[in-house]
Amino acid sequence: MLELNGVTAGYGAGLILKGVDLSVASGEIVCLIGPNGAGKSTVLKTVSGLLRPKGGSVTFKGESIGRLSPKERLTRGIVHVPQDRSLFPAMSVWENVVMGAFILSDQNLVRQRVEEVAEMFPIVARRRSASAGSLSGGEQKQVELARSLMLDPALILLDEPSIGLDPKSRTSVFASIAALAESGRTVLLVEQNARSGLAVAHRAAVLEAGVVALTGTGEGLLNDPEVARLYLGASARSGVQQSETLAAAI
Numbered sequence: 257m258l259e260l261n262g263v264t265a266g267y268g269a270g271l272i273l274k275g276v277d278l279s280v281a282s283g284e285i286v287c288l289i290g291p292n293g294a295g296k297s298t299v300l301k302t303v304s305g306l307l308r309p310k311g312g313s314v315t316f317k318g319e320s321i322g323r324l325s326p327k328e329r330l331t332r333g334i335v336h337v338p339q340d341r342s343l344f345p346a347m348s349v350w351e352n353v354v355m356g357a358f359i360l361s362d363q364n365l366v367r368q369r370v371e372e373v374a375e376m377f378p379i380v381a382r383r384r385s386a387s388a389g390s391l392s393g394g395e396q397k398q399v400e401l402a403r404s405l406m407l408d409p410a411l412i413l414l415d416e417p418s419i420g421l422d423p424k425s426r427t428s429v430f431a432s433i434a435a436l437a438e439s440g441r442t443v444l445l446v447e448q449n450a451r452s453g454l455a456v457a458h459r460a461a462v463l464e465a466g467v468v469a470l471t472g473t474g475e476g477l478l479n480d481p482e483v484a485r486l487y488l489g490a491s492a493r494s495g496v497q498q499s500e501t502l503a504a505a506i
């Protein structure tokens with residue numbers, strides 16, 4: 257579905273991405289991990305169009321999209337959920353979710369979508385009239401995820417969805433990410449909480465200094481001693497211990 261080949265990008269004269277190769281197949285959750293400043297968020301920006309690549313190619317469903325605007329990419333089914341809180345705090349939960357369909361003119365379709373989204377994210381109906389700013393961080397993240405579905409996207413780019421959340425909210429967010437994939441979406445996830453990110457991912461990649469240094473299955477990287485040492489804060493486990501790690505991480 258998504259293919260990055262030799263992508264270079266940066267914010268000024270220098271390059272942050274120095275030739276990123278990455279592929280994401282339809283229906284997959286792919287998690288990008290790596291040290292601070294490696295360029296993980298920058299990869300997402302080159303896919304959603306917030307940043308134009310300087311070189312290489314970004315291909316989505318066979319079409320080269322590297323020069324398209326963010327809106328053009330949105331209409332093709334790519335939605336970006338940024339790291340920072342992005343709800344309009346004074347607006348209601350329901351209004352925030354409806355805002356996710358701002359490019360749709362068919363109001364019947366918008367109503368139908370918001371009802372569907374509220375079924376998947378019950379908080380949208382339960383707290384529909386509450387101002388978004390009055391929700392906890394975890395609840396706001398659920399509403400952001402709900403809003404991201406309003407255009408029925410094929411590919412959801414999630415930038416550190418668990419950042420700043422307590423363990424219970426983190427668990428809910430990762431369960432929602434798994435549910436997104438089960439509902440047929442494709443997810444490219446950036447996650448500092450590498451253990452949980454890898455546990456929920458079908459495949460994963462380690463980004464170091466602007467290049468993909470390692471790829472594998474989520475489970476494979478969770479069990480990789482070097483990844484464990486650098487990113488999981490513990491040694492790799494095996495056998496029964498590994499299964500326990502996966503269960504605990506989710």
Ligand SMILES: Nc1ncnc2c1ncn2[C@@H]1O[C@H](COP(=O)(O)OP(=O)(O)OP(=O)(O)O)[C@@H](O)[C@H]1O
Nearest residue numbers: 267268272290291292293294295296297298299448
């Ligand atoms: N808008 C910007 N203008 C200039 N430099 C930027 C901008 N955004 C990011 N950078 C720089 O690009 C580099 C990579 O940033 P990026 O956010 O992609 O890394 P990251 O791997 O997602 O890091 P983290 O895990 O800390 O979020 C950093 O050195 C950062 O300071």
